[in-house]
Amino acid sequence: MRDLMRGLAVGAVLAVAVAGCSSPTAAPRDDAAKGPVKVGLVYSKTGALASYGKLYAEGFRAGLDYATKGTGKVNGRAVDVTEADDAGDPAKAVSAATDLIGKGTQILAGSTASGVALQVAPVAEQNKVLFVSGPAATDAVTGINKHTFRSGRQTTxxxxxxxxxxxxxxxxxxxxxxxxxxxxxxxxxxxxxxxxxxxxxxxxxxxxxxxxxxxxxxxxxxxxxxxxxxxxxxxxxxxxxxxxxxxxxxxxxxxxxxxxxxxxxxxxxxxxxxxxxxxxxxxxGAAGTDVEKAMTDRVTKAGGEVDLFTVDGFTAAQLVVHAVEAGGDDVAAMVKALEGWSFDGVKGRLTVRAGDHALLQPMFQxxxxxxxxxxxxxxxxxxxxxxxxx
Structure with missing residues (x-):
């Protein structure tokens, strides 16, 4: 229990790789003319939870590569990821998130610390952008507002x-x-x-x-x-x-x-x-899934090592890619696409509960x-x- 417990104590669609991505009869879309998809990764690069933040970021990069089949693109559009360090400080996180939104970012991900997630979520709601919280475990993030989702587990x-x-x-x-x-x-x-x-x-x-x-x-x-x-x-x-x-x-x-x-x-x-x-x-090695192997291969090849919160970053990328595939630049459509979505993640079958955006997932002893x-x-x-x- 450390995020429960010590950290215990925290997406995109595997578009083509996972069931439930899009209608099998829908023609592939190419939105390249719209320019890149801007994603802001606001997390603890430094501070008390920097070790967790590092794992999250490595997992996100691996997940983005996996979900886009190595192209780094969604519907023909490059995914432009900007990282910002909140150092575990809610004020810094809010400032970074606000700055990114001002520059046209419509998707935020990150939040290593619970206190940070609780401050960034209202910013996302007020500005009508998508927010995918990361390792932050507090239950209060679940159901906090319509625009906030999570890629990790929660305290309960x-x-x-x-x-x-x-x-x-x-x-x-x-x-x-x-x-x-x-x-x-x-x-x-x-x-x-x-x-x-x-x-x-x-x-x-x-x-x-x-x-x-x-x-x-x-x-x-x-x-x-x-x-x-x-x-x-x-x-x-x-x-x-x-x-x-x-x-x-x-x-x-x-x-x-x-x-x-x-x-x-x-x-x-x-x-x-x-x-x-x-x-x-x-x-x-806890899950033994094909997705886990794909994550491990990518993280290891990039010089990283899979650990506790690598999976949260990977899942966040899956959620982000799925949201953009289905919604393009329409944040309301992104939200609708994520609500109720079930997909194959690192830990097995994951489901975003439609009513409150809890991420239902297996756990381990x-x-x-x-x-x-x-x-x-x-x-x-x-x-x-x-x-x-x-």
């Missing part, structure tokens, strides 16, 4: 995956150990919304995002005597957080569930890895060994689907 999907570990929640005390920011609070709300109705008592133990000495908070976590400690953590302090929990004996006295983070974090578990239950949005993550169980999309917002 993480929580429902975690719930598979604990069985009957009735009478259990669950403590959500998270940072005091939009992502962390969303996790507290998500766990409470999912497991509260099942009879669990849910409390949040929120840590200031700027805190570097995490020992006092680990002490509080142990004193809470929870049946389940649900860890939702993102960013550079993850190693220090796990070290503090281990040193204070939390992992020896409490069942701990968290989300599998990026490769760089694996070493942080050290000897505690066997004491932590892992849920996973994605890890390299995993364990770590000396070679890296090992798939324990695939959880189907329906089991972890968030309740629909009306």
């Amino acid at each position: 999907q993480d929580v429902r995956t975690a719930a598979q570990f604990i069985g009957d929640a009735k009478g259990k005390k669950i403590v959500v150990f998270a940072q005091d920011n939009a992502f962390g609070k969303a996790n507290v709300d998500g766990v409470r919304a999912v497991l509260g109705p099942e009879g669990a008592t849910v409390e949040g133990l929120l840590v200031p995002a700027a805190a570097t000495d995490l020992t006092p908070f680990a002490v509080q976590a142990k004193a809470a005597k929870a049946d389940l400690l649900y860890v939702a953590w993102a960013g550079a302090t993850a190693n220090a957080m796990w070290s503090a929990l281990g040193q204070q004996g939390v992992l020896d006295t409490t069942t701990v569930v968290t989300g599998l983070d990026i490769r760089a974090s694996y070493a942080a578990y050290g000897p505690i890895v066997g004491k932590v239950n892992l849920l996973s949005h994605y890890f390299a 995993a364990k770590l060994d000396a070679s890296g993550p090992v798939l324990v169980k695939r959880i189907d999309a329906g089991t972890v689907a968030p309740p629909e917002k009306k």
Whole structure:
């Protein structure tokens, strides 16, 4: 659970490659005379979530190549991608998005951080442009407005995956150990919304995002005597957080569930890895699909390495290409084309729920060994689907 959990704790149509793209009898369109399709990628190139942003951007480039069959064009039009660094700062993201819109950009993608996505979404709505949020996990993005979609999973999907570990929640005390920011609070709300109705008592133990000495908070976590400690953590302090929990004996006295983070974090578990239950949005090799192989081949060829949020960028490109194929420059038509669209993604069959734009998708349970993550169980999309917002 890190975006749930530590980052845990975030498109286009595979036009010709995926079912449901367009009518099989429709003649191919060539809109080359209209000029390039302008796409703005606003994400964390720098800042606390820069490692996530890098994966997202690499995945987007691979997805664009895949969805356009290596041409970089949709309906004869080149896709012109402009990247902007928000450094995880909502104000910078809004400024960059506004600037791109002023230059004629009709499609925005990105948002590594939840707080950023929540500020960019209203800008997209006000300016009537398409926005495809990325790794940002907060449930609040789903259904926030008509112009906003997402290419990653959301907090409730993480929580429902975690719930598979604990069985009957009735009478259990669950403590959500998270940072005091939009992502962390969303996790507290998500766990409470999912497991509260099942009879669990849910409390949040929120840590200031700027805190570097995490020992006092680990002490509080142990004193809470929870049946389940649900860890939702993102960013550079993850190693220090796990070290503090281990040193204070939390992992020896409490069942701990968290989300599998990026490769760089694996070493942080050290000897505690066997004491932590892992849920996973994605890890390299988890899906075993043809689309996953296509993504891996492209990312590897470009010098990158597939990881947790590579898939979010790849999916975003699929969504963008499908929207442009069907809608051209008509944003309302783009929105209509994405609503209810089912397609073959890296993780398997994905569906954009028409009513609130949740991205329905499978999730995974995993364990770590000396070679890296090992798939324990695939959880189907329906089991972890968030309740629909009306």
